[in-house]
Amino acid sequence: MKFKTCSKCNKKKSILKFYFRKDIQNYRADCRECVQAKRRIWEKNNLDHYREYHKKYRLKNRKIILKKGKEYYYKNDGAKKRRDWRKKNKKREHETARLYRLNNPEKIKKKQQIQWKRIKNNKELLLKQKNRLAEYRKTNKFLKWRENYWKQYFLKNKELIRARHKNYYNNNKSQSYLRVFKRRRNVLQQTPKWCDYKKMLAIYKKAEKMRDKGIMVNVDHIIPLNNKFVCGLNVPENLKIIEDKLNFSKSNKFIPFLNYKIYGTKKYYEMLKSKNYKIRIKSF
Secondary structure, eight states, X not given: OOEEEOTTTOOEEXXXXXXXXXXXXXXXXXXXXXXXXXXXXXXXXXXXXXXXXXXXXXXXTHHHHHHHHHHHHHHTTHHHHHHHHHHHTHHHHHHHHHHHHHHOHHHHXXXXXXXXXXXXXXXXXXXXXXXXXXXXXXXXXXHHHHHHHHHHHHHHTHHHHHHHHHHHHHHOHHHHHHHHHXXXXXXXXXXXXXXXXXXXXXXXXXXXXXXXXXXXXXXXXXXXXXXXXXXXOSSGGGEEEEEHHHHHHHTTOOOHHHHHHHHOHHHHHHHHHOTTOOOEEOOO
């Protein structure tokens, strides 16, 4: 192997570490490292000229650049490299994506419209997208994200939310009165004379203390007060403190396996067998 001394750094290096000049059919006097260092200094001092030159070059040779980029991407397993880089630089990627969305809302809208038109006309693609969304919404990642997002939103926009509620209440007083009346009527109807109010108050106070500590919980009726097939009673045996997201997802449904998940089979059966507790099945 041939060696050559660099004219700039005066170091003896392999001939391969020198650029070959076609015009004189010989290697340069200065090595690659020195040439690159010189280029960087020039680029810093002449940024405007450098950017304009590269813009013009990219516009002229767009097809060639794209072709070369694709070839390199598939040859060097670009997809895997991209995934690895994303895992290492999650925060940076999220930040760049967020800034792009803020600066280019019209571009994103156009892209989404084009994509939706393509999916809308194809039934297979529509089904795939629906299934993908349904699977993602079941994952813990999505549930955690949604929980954190709404927590942060409520904390940031407390006054705005209160103003909205007040505005809705003032514009729809009759509807809100009716909703409150129905709820109170159901609670009164389902509360028997033998109900232990002290125990009930203790459960609600416990839930309130947990909420003050920052634990998002609600007092739930194990068997709902109002349902198509079954109605529970408003008694301590039918109350349980659970997470608010579980309570919202359950709503007024009565599904045995769902109750097993939330309350556990033993407690559920004990509550059903208790002497004081009764289930009133609606006639349908």
